[in-house]
Amino acid sequence: MSATSRYRYLFSPLRIGPVVVRNRIVFSAHLTNYAEDGLPSQQHADYYAARAAGGVGLIITEEHSTHPTDWPYEKLIHGFHRAVIPGYRNITAAVHAHDVPIFAQLNHNGGQASSMFSRLPVWAPSPVPDPMFREVPKAVERHEIAEIIAGYGTVAGHCAEGGFDGIELQCSHSSSCAGSCRPRRTSARTRTAARCRAGPGSCLRSSMPCARLSGPTARWACGSAAMS
Numbered sequence: 001m002s003a004t005s006r007y008r009y010l011f012s013p014l015r016i017g018p019v020v021v022r023n024r025i026v027f028s029a030h031l032t033n034y035a036e037d038g039l040p041s042q043q044h045a046d047y048y049a050a051r052a053a054g055g056v057g058l059i060i061t062e063e064h065s066t067h068p069t070d071w072p073y074e075k076l077i078h079g080f081h082r083a084v085i086p087g088y089r090n091i092t093a094a095v096h097a098h099d100v101p102i103f104a105q106l107n108h109n110g111g112q113a114s115s116m117f118s119r120l121p122v123w124a125p126s127p128v129p130d131p132m133f134r135e136v137p138k139a140v141e142r143h144e145i146a147e148i149i150a151g152y153g154t155v156a157g158h159c160a161e162g163g164f165d166g167i168e169l170q171c172s173h174s175s176s177c178a179g180s181c182r183p184r185r186t187s188a189r190t191r192t193a194a195r196c197r198a199g200p201g202s203c204l205r206s207s208m209p210c211a212r213l214s215g216p217t218a219r220w221a222c223g224s225a226a227m228s
Contacts, residue, residue, distance in 0.1 A: 014057070019101050019165050021057035029060045029105040029168065031073070038078035040087030045094040052098035059095055060168050063107040064159070066151035070108045071118040072133070079106065079155035088162020101165035106155050108148050110176035111137045123148065125176065148176060 011023045027048075034043040048059050064079030065071065077084060088104075095102040111124035112133050123144060124130075124137035140148065156167050 016058075017166065019058075021101060022099075023055075023057035025056045025058075027051045027056045027059045029062050029170070031062050033073075033075040035075040035077045038076065038081065039084055040077055040091055042090065044087070045091045048091055048102065049094035049098065052095045052100035052102075056100060059100060059102040061091070061102065061104050063105045063109075063170055064155055066106055066108045066155045067123070067148055069118060069120050069123040070110075070113050071120075072109045072113040074117055076117075079104070079158055080151055082158060085158055085162045088159065088164065092163030092165075096163070103166040103168050104155075104159045104162075104164045105168045105170050106152055106159075107170035108151065108176040111135075112173075113137075123176070 009024065014021050014024050032044065032047060034041050034047065044061075048061065051059055062077065064077045064084070066080055068078075068080065070076075071078075092102055108123075111122060111128070111130040113122045113124075114133060114135060115122055122133075122135055122137040123140045125140065127136055127139045129136045152169070159167055
């Protein structure tokens with residue numbers, strides 16, 4: 001029995017919004033440390049093109065930062081700068097040459113960031129330090145939350161201009177979106193104030209605008225591209 005017949009779903013096409021992938025093998029997002037001065041490099045293009053040539057159905061790049069306060073490691077792609085667009089086009093052209101679609105992952109790391117590189121306060125849902133980074137962040141105000149959300153739209157627009165077929169929002173372990181949904185990461189004072197202002201059951205809704213609004217903002221900015 002051939003591999004294609006034994007794993008017929010794995011090797012069958014799949015539609016993701018407007019994008020059709022030729023199989024269900026996904027090269028998922030992970031750190032490469034290939035960025036140069038916050039910009040995508042030729043090494044990025046070569047790296048992803050080699051994986052496309054290997055036969056994957058979809059490639060998802062490493063994270064692209066959505067705001068200047070988000071700089072957890074030195075060689076991060078600063079997606080909020082328009083200067084990334086030529087590098088984006090270089091990457092997407094290299095991957096599309098193998099008839100493989102490519103998505104970009106968008107993220108704001110929240111408390112899992114460092115002021116060592118940005119020289120700016122770390123922005124997070126509350127001033128509770130992350131166990132790994134151990135830096136006390138600045139609890140974001142409402143206007144700063146709006147700024148982070150707008151950043152997702154900005155980077156999604158840059159990705160669309162750069163030829164990406166879609167975007168992925170990082171909402172797991174290291175993101176403001178996830179951090180705003182974790183009761184342990186939201187201070188008792190903030191939770192109490194939220195309950196007092198808006199009544200029982202309102203705490204979770206008030207602490208997670210980033211998670212609720214980043215997706216629609218990015219969707220509007222990336223137009224017809226897919227979003228995961």
